[in-house]
Amino acid sequence: MSHGPRDPLHDALPGGEPDTVRLRDAVPDDAARLARIWATGWHDGHDGHVPAEVSRHRTPQSFVDRAPGLVPHTRVAVLGGDVVGFATTIGDQVDQVYVDASARGTGVAAALLADAARVAAEAGHAHPWLAVVPGNARARRFYERQGWADEGPFDHRVEVAPGVSVDVPCRRYRLTAVDRSPAAARLVGTDAGDA
Template sequence: MTAVRDAEPADLKPLAHLWWTGWRDGHEGLLPDALKRLRTLESFEDRMAAALPKVRTLGPVGAPLGFHLLKDDELYQFYLAAEARGTGAAAVLMADAEARLAQAGVATAWLACAIGNARAARFYEKSGWTMARIETVPTETSEGLFPLEVWRYEKHLAG
């Protein structure tokens, strides 16, 4: 299994495409049309360009298989390419995310999961995360914040 590494400039476009594809795959039929209209490939490229210095990925440079992005005590984004599912890559990526959160002093981490995204929920639960509640989070879009009701998952990491 490839080691997790910092994202590099050559990863930008492939990571944005992976994110866009994964977002569409994981959220099809689950999210409001108003949000789906704002989630263009270009919007993912813009968001990835801004986030790239904080992104951790695995796979060859220029051909990433997945990534995570942390934001304070939140596992803010976690995506895996379809071709990497079932390979153990997700567990490796999750271990890296959790280790980095713990190293930052986070005792309890959280993540937002689209309500109805059963595949993601199963993975999070298998990884030791617990569904804490349903809550509304302000989701970033090109037109400002979009309130979205999500499943909030939490995991105790340290302390």
């Protein structure tokens, strides 16, 4: 009997084992999956909200070409052996957060965002930031629910091709406090050595 949508952060499998999301560092073999999740999620949130030149350059191959460069800065969410989302943190910026459509609304994005903030804080950046296009209302609401504050508009310079950049109007969101409590740390499983 179903009691609503599954919550992979808390549901149990029939054998009683928790069906938990595990967060781990990305590895080179994850690049193809990152590219697929990134391409789909990027177009879902950006098409119609960024300059046409940016969308024109965001072909499936562009994500395949760029995904290996994300790996050293990326943590992935794994559910049932499959990568279902990722967050990329570079310095004080949470640069990318994307979740496969099958895992949206399950808490995976919140776990990835909290983990990215933790990664930034551990690198000495207590108040990480991220950019979001104004028209991506779903993402903006999500970030606000997670405690990120809208600091206002700015032009985010985005490389669309080698040596070619475009200014994209964005909103800058900043986390005002990082939750380092033991309860927050237990939100998801983390592979040994990856914390």
